[in-house]
Amino acid sequence: MYRFKIYYPGKTKAKFIKEGVDHYIKLLSPFAKVELIELKEGHGDKEKVIEEESKTILNSLKGDFILLHRDGKSLSSLEFADFIKDKSLTQFVIGGVYGVNETVFKAASFRLSLSSLTFTHEISRLLLLEQLYRAMTIIHGKSYHY
Numbered sequence: 001m002y003r004f005k006i007y008y009p010g011k012t013k014a015k016f017i018k019e020g021v022d023h024y025i026k027l028l029s030p031f032a033k034v035e036l037i038e039l040k041e042g043h044g045d046k047e048k049v050i051e052e053e054s055k056t057i058l059n060s061l062k063g064d065f066i067l068l069h070r071d072g073k074s075l076s077s078l079e080f081a082d083f084i085k086d087k088s089l090t091q092f093v094i095g096g097v098y099g100v101n102e103t104v105f106k107a108a109s110f111r112l113s114l115s116s117l118t119f120t121h122e123i124s125r126l127l128l129l130e131q132l133y134r135a136m137t138i139i140h141g142k143s144y145h146y
Contacts, residue, residue: 002032003089004132007060008125009053009096010041017122024129031136034129046098054101057093064109065091067100068124072111080112081135094124 012018025034039060042052075083084090092112093104105111114127137144 002084002087002136003035004028004032005035005037005089005091006094006125006128007037007039007057007065007091008094008121009039009056010121011038012122012125014122017126020126021129024126024133027133028129028136031140032132034132036125041096049096050098050101053096053098054104057095057100057104058107061091061093063089063091065093065107066110066112067105067108068092068094068114068128069099069105069108069111070113070116070118072113074113074116077131077134078138080131081138083110084132084135085139092128094121094128096121 012021021036025036028034037060039053039056042049042056044052093100093108095104114124114131119127134144136142
């Protein structure tokens, strides 16, 4: 069984996103154990928030991780499925409102872009879960991906 850990600062506030997250975690349950790790949100000015949240992220992680970042590599859903298929544990980091510092950026074993569009960090959680579900259906030969 696959294991996915998703680290992110701040709570998911929008009800429709919470419902979507719950929906995809349920769909993923036959294929993977998904652990959402909500980290402390930073407070203060932008730079202080970035530094606080980045420190918390790095202190929470053990091992390699994939950073979701606008400057990351874009993969098709098929490429993403192939990328994660041989990993038993995959850790993802989604930065907070202002993103992450250079230390977190450089520490990532891979930087993944969900799109060249900009999304809120809450929407990014939902999109990542949908793509993880899509990847699992591709890997297991299910009919969700066309």
